Amino acid sequence: MPHYLNLNTHTQLEAPTPGQTMDYDAVALAAELVARGHGPLVEIGAQTSGLAIIQVGRSAIGDKLLIGGADPRRDGVIGGR
Structure with a gap:
């Protein structure tokens, strides 16, 4: 944007x-x-500047779910397991 x-x-x-x-x-x-x-x-x-965000939610079976986003104009990336 x-x-x-x-x-x-x-x-x-x-x-x-x-x-x-x-x-x-x-x-x-x-x-x-x-x-x-x-x-x-x-x-x-x-x-x-850049933005990073983590949304905390639940999966369809009720497990904790983390969804991340990073601004590509900076050196941040999304990673996890």
Whole structure:
């Protein structure tokens, strides 16, 4: 998904990264953000932050189930047993 962040002085918009982020029209997204009052806009390159998440649940037979996700823009990976 596209990353954008407003810092109360400007709005950062991440440029699409082939193979890592969804392919989206950054120009159209920037125009829509400006139309909604998010300006001035600054385009940034690759993100320096990343996300990792673990969802805890139960399998169909009631065993504990862990499902993980890692942001491919960083060096995190999913692993386990």
